[in-house]
Amino acid sequence: MKTFCSVWLLLSLVELSPAPPASQEPPLACTGAPDPAPPQPETAEDMASTGDLEPTHYPARRAAQVALHYLNTHHGSPFRVFGLQQVHKASAEDVGAGGRKYKLDFSVTDWGSGSAGPALRCSADVLFPRTERHSAPEVQLHCEALHQINSTAQEDDAFYQKYISPDSAVSARDIPDSFGNMSEEMQPFWRLARVAASFIMLRESSENTEFNMAKVASVTQQESREEQLMLEFVVLLHDFPSQEIVQWKLLASWSPDRGVRVLQTEWQPRCPHATKPPN
Amino acid sequence: MKRILFLTALFVAGFAKKTFERDQVLRITAKNEAQIFLLKELSEQEHLGLDFWREPVHESLPVDVYVPFHSLQAVRVFLRYNQIQYNVMIMDVQDLLDDEEREMVKYRTIPRSTDDFVYTAYHDLNSIYSFMDMLVAENSNLVSKIVIGQSYENRPLNVLKFSTGANRPGIWFDTGIHSREWVTQASGIWFAKKIVTDYGRDPVLTDILNNYDIFLEIVTNPDGFAYTHSRDRMWRKTRKPNSGSSCVGVDPNRNWDAGFGGGGSSSNPCTETYRGPSAHSEPEVKAIVDFVKSHGKLKAFVSIHSYSQMLLYPYGYTSTPAKDKAELHELAKKAIASLQSLYNTRYTYGSIITTIYQASGGTIDWTYNQGIKYSYTFELRDTGRYGFLLPANQIVPTAEETWLALMAIMEHTRNNPY
Numbered sequence: 047m048k049t050f051c052s053v054w055l056l057l058s059l060v061e062l063s064p065a066p067p068a069s070q071e072p073p074l075a076c077t078g079a080p081d082p083a084p085p086q087p088e089t090a091e092d093m094a095s096t097g098d099l100e101p102t103h104y105p106a107r108r109a110a111q112v113a114l115h116y117l118n119t120h121h122g123s124p125f126r127v128f129g130l131q132q133v134h135k136a137s138a139e140d141v142g143a144g145g146r147k148y149k150l151d152f153s154v155t156d157w158g159s160g161s162a163g164p165a166l167r168c169s170a171d172v173l174f175p176r177t178e179r180h181s182a183p184e185v186q187l188h189c190e191a192l193h194q195i196n197s198t199a200q201e202d203d204a205f206y207q208k209y210i211s212p213d214s215a216v217s218a219r220d221i222p223d224s225f226g227n228m229s230e231e232m233q234p235f236w237r238l239a240r241v242a243a244s245f246i247m248l249r250e251s252s253e254n255t256e257f258n259m260a261k262v263a264s265v266t267q268q269e270s271r272e273e274q275l276m277l278e279f280v281v282l283l284h285d286f287p288s289q290e291i292v293q294w295k296l297l298a299s300w301s302p303d304r305g306v307r308v309l310q311t312e313w314q315p316r317c318p319h320a321t322k323p324p325n
Numbered sequence: 326m327k328r329i330l331f332l333t334a335l336f337v338a339g340f341a342k343k344t345f346e347r348d349q350v351l352r353i354t355a356k357n358e359a360q361i362f363l364l365k366e367l368s369e370q371e372h373l374g375l376d377f378w379r380e381p382v383h384e385s386l387p388v389d390v391y392v393p394f395h396s397l398q399a400v401r402v403f404l405r406y407n408q409i410q411y412n413v414m415i416m417d418v419q420d421l422l423d424d425e426e427r428e429m430v431k432y433r434t435i436p437r438s439t440d441d442f443v444y445t446a447y448h449d450l451n452s453i454y455s456f457m458d459m460l461v462a463e464n465s466n467l468v469s470k471i472v473i474g475q476s477y478e479n480r481p482l483n484v485l486k487f488s489t490g491a492n493r494p495g496i497w498f499d500t501g502i503h504s505r506e507w508v509t510q511a512s513g514i515w516f517a518k519k520i521v522t523d524y525g526r527d528p529v530l531t532d533i534l535n536n537y538d539i540f541l542e543i544v545t546n547p548d549g550f551a552y553t554h555s556r557d558r559m560w561r562k563t564r565k566p567n568s569g570s571s572c573v574g575v576d577p578n579r580n581w582d583a584g585f586g587g588g589g590s591s592s593n594p595c596t597e598t599y600r601g602p603s604a605h606s607e608p609e610v611k612a613i614v615d616f617v618k619s620h621g622k623l624k625a626f627v628s629i630h631s632y633s634q635m636l637l638y639p640y641g642y643t644s645t646p647a648k649d650k651a652e653l654h655e656l657a658k659k660a661i662a663s664l665q666s667l668y669n670t671r672y673t674y675g676s677i678i679t680t681i682y683q684a685s686g687g688t689i690d691w692t693y694n695q696g697i698k699y700s701y702t703f704e705l706r707d708t709g710r711y712g713f714l715l716p717a718n719q720i721v722p723t724a725e726e727t728w729l730a731l732m733a734i735m736e737h738t739r740n741n742p743y
Contacts, residue, residue: 223714225717258709
């Protein structure tokens with residue numbers, strides 16, 4: 047099972063592209079007594095299975111989620127985010143040099159096109175390397191008819207034009223709010239955050255994690271650079287097996303031509319479990 | 326002369342009474358000054374109770390007038406006689422007010438009855454506790470409230486008991502054991518209302534209740550729930566401090582004495598799956614343990630969580646299959662089919678350890694080992710898009726579809742006594 051300790055290990059990674067490297071150590075920000083050392087991984091019963099997998103059960107599902115994160119990093123936009131609809135078939139095999147490769151056949155839907163978007167059929171190979179230090183899974187993905195789905199070029203352009211202007215300074219918190227409300231205007235920002243978060247979720251994933259974006263804590267527009275919308279997000283990710291909520295700050299750029307790029311990521315410690323929140 | 330006669334007729338036309346049913350609003354179009362003059366005279370007939378929303382001023386401007394029902398016929402006769410054109414702008418003012426009232430009720434802090442209660446919104450702890458009291462008051466021959474214990478912060482642990490007779494075997498549902506899973510408490514409220522509505526109307530539920538008691542704990546972790554409202558929407562655990570640590574809270578679904586301490590739970594108080602210092606250390610858990618043991622005749626136990634859209638049966642702490650796995654699997658399949666039939670919501674089902682993850686010290690592993698064969702855990706909507714922050718407009722659809730699955734489980738329990 048995914049433990050807090052693994053999360054701590056994962057969280058000391060460098061950013062994705064040219065930018066000042068992050069500190070290798072999780073910053074100490076909780077007041078009060080220092081937190082106990084990160085727990086050692088619990089000895090879990092070995093649930094690993096190879097061969098055909100039950101498509102609805104977690105080993106296949108986790109691998110499919112990884113493929114989804116990959117899909118979103120490549121094809122997500124303010125008007126397109128894919129969600130997993132169903133895994134049809136899955137199998138896994140151990141690969142030389144200690145890794146496990148999953149072969150998946152699954153369907154996805156576009157959350158951007160309302161709840162009744164058509165399903166896209168995809169197949170993917172997801173390789174989880176088994177290394178001392180965590181390294182990102184490798185994905186090869188093919189989706190049928192990806193280029194046939196309705197283009198969002200018009201909405202993308204309108205959105206871009208609206209917010210690229212120099213006096214645009216979008217700033218918002220809690221998307222959605224505690225009650226699941228999200229304004230119409232914030233939806234493209236939520237999707238962008240989800241796509242940007244997919245870069246992190248993809249990078250952090252292992253066979254022992256299953257990430258979703260729980261919410262966008264904040265979005266703050268930065269000054270546009272090189273004709274890219276620049277957005278600073280703070281997102282909360284939810285990892286299923288450990289049930290932990292993990293907070294990340296990230297800087298992402300987007301334009302209709304270049305898509306989403308993540309320039310900086312920074313893990314942010316939360317002290318929800320402490321009696322005294324940090325100042 | 327005739328005009329005066331008609332005005333007199335109008336004079337006689339009844340007295341005002343303060344309800345708005347069948348009252349209307351008419352839009353009048355006068356075509357000349359003479360008609361404007363008539364309308365002005367009409368407006369002076371106080372006994373008619375007319376209220377001019379737009380006064381008669383000029384023939385180019387519409388005249389809107391609110392007409393109470395008792396004056397309606399007279400006014401229409403007057404207008405027709407004088408060939409003054411009009412049409413009905415608002416057919417029934419009360420309907421309009423009812424709609425508006427329903428909208429406003431959403432923002433009213435204290436509903437007057439469980440019919441007034443807004444099931445399509447998320448509520449805080451006080452509202453939910455008031456709801457329970459109202460439900461009991463309205464259905465005192467069917468529902469009672471039992472306090473099975475106190476939370477760490479001394480909040481009552483309330484359980485609604487639906488019973489039509491003494492010494493019956495029982496069925497248990499709990500929602501909100503993990504406080505951030507808001508759609509579950511919200512669904513629990515809906516289930517409570519559903520039971521009282523359907524008893525005596527739905528033959529299957531009526532038969533079940535004539536043979537079994539239903540126990541429903543809607544806010545199983547009230548301290549955590551209060552905290553999700555006041556401080557941290559993502560709080561999951563209880564709120565009991567842990568000695569030797571600055572971290573608060575124990576995962577109530579890792580605190581049960583079933584594989585306690587095993588893989589799939591944590592020994593670190595600063596984690597979400599911290600199992601606690603010992604099994605049943607949390608008063609919220611101990612209260613249910615004591616209740617189950619002293620009742621002694623519970624036959625089904627369903628603990629409701631979110632999210633992921635799953636129906637799970639034991640075990641979570643071991644991969645050894647449950648003795649009744651085949652039956653539990655079949656029943657889960659049936660329950661899921663019922664659930665899906667309503668809105669086509671797809672659920673996965675299986676044992677906890679194979680389907681979702683290994684988890685030790687879980688509720689239904691303990692209840693199953695106590696001999697409660699039909700022990701299930703739900704994970705309600707959705708599958709990650711909104712996760713814990715499920716929009717309120719999905720509360721009722723979620724509750725409705727889940728209820729079908731619960732009915733399937735209850736019906737099977739009823740038909741397979743043990």
